[in-house]
Amino acid sequence: MVVVVQEWRPESPFEKRLQAAFAAEDLPVCLGLLRQAEIGLPVTPAAAEGREPTAWPTFTGGGRTWMAAYTSIDAMRAVLGDTAEHVRVVTFAELAAGWPDPRWGLAVNPGLTTSFFLEAGTVARLAVPSLVQERLAEPGSGPPIMQKLLRPADLYAHLAEGESRVSGYCHRARDVAHIATPAVLADALGRAHEEGVVTDEGSVNILRWRAVGLDLYRTPYGGVDEASRTAVAGWVIEEPPFVGMGLVPNADQVIREYKVDGVGLPHGTEIWELTVDGVEYRRAVYDGDLGRWFLVDAVPVGGPGGAA
Incomplete structure (x- = not known):
């Protein structure tokens, strides 16, 4: 006592x-x-x-x-x-x-x-306050830039099939701006074990966009079973290594994560490739007016976070 x-x-x-x-x-x-x-x-x-x-x-x-x-x-x-x-x-x-x-x-x-x-x-x-709470605390900050690592199937869905929505877990680009290599980024996000996230060439492909409709980006409080979900008054149950505290499953990193379900991507959404040399290349841009993805000439941008 x-x-x-x-x-x-x-x-x-x-x-x-x-x-x-x-x-x-x-x-x-x-x-x-x-x-x-x-x-x-x-x-x-x-x-x-x-x-x-x-x-x-x-x-x-x-x-x-x-x-x-x-x-x-x-x-x-x-x-x-x-x-x-x-x-x-x-x-x-x-x-x-x-x-x-x-x-x-x-x-x-x-x-x-x-x-x-x-x-x-x-x-x-x-x-980990919600994106809505953060926007209220910083009213002049503008829409947050979100990003998500793409698997080969995701890349195909966007570029070959014209997919214009995103689901699953994403995070803020500024939370990983200090990470300059693909393998370290995938590990920091707890996704290094997923086949194809890091390509045979050692690169990662990144979907990056400005978030609108911030209430659609829910902070995944929860646990690995009903008891742990209830303990944090959460709403998500996932398999380990999910931690349910609103952060990626990596105790050495402080990276907030958010869960979305079929959120429409805005005009100007981009796909970037981060190479093993730590250089980013913009590979594609989404035109919301035409509902199409367009490949672009690869122009390197040193370091991650190339989209302002």
Whole structure:
């Protein structure tokens, strides 16, 4: 059981704002502050020195497991004492990417008067807000650029059969702008095992478009069975390695994913090839007025994210 430390007073401006919102019982403001924050996970001295694996800092309460996190080292030491010397700092997105068990909850500042006990589903929604929520937060940002890796059958459907819709999982182009090679990109998205995603030449083909109708791009909260789906208040059940926290199944990457079902592609949608040399070539453009794909002369663009 966690003992509440009554005498601790925050010093940082962030923690003072969080405490004021907590005292006013303004939960939306509290969650909004936490969404933008970095939190600290206690690490044992042995793990910090590499003498043992880093473990999730957990405790039990109310018949369940909670992961302990703190908004500052001072907050952590107020509860754990001077023995708390090491901390792993993460964002909510980084935490969600490696979330170990959907049945666990997150305890932020357990032991302090300003504390929060969050369900895994709340952690997921703080880490990965919907595209609609992001647009409201950044009203001048313009339509997000989405992309999806294409298998040979997908490429044939678009270019040979004129397919103008997209289904399945996609992601934001800016989330993978730092990845410059096809094999690394496929692995980061959890698709390296799919036949044909990486071609015999070592390239990947990418469908890229500007999203309209943002409510059609649903964040796939869920799990691998009904119990894990219910634990995050989700709507999707998929086979492993699906994580259900709104992120690709790769704990080393923070890449948001979205699920669509037969969404129409807008005029100007493009197909790009990212080669093994890290160079992108635009291969085709969709003309929404004519309802046709047109092949284009390949003009190389260095690095991924060639479409602005």
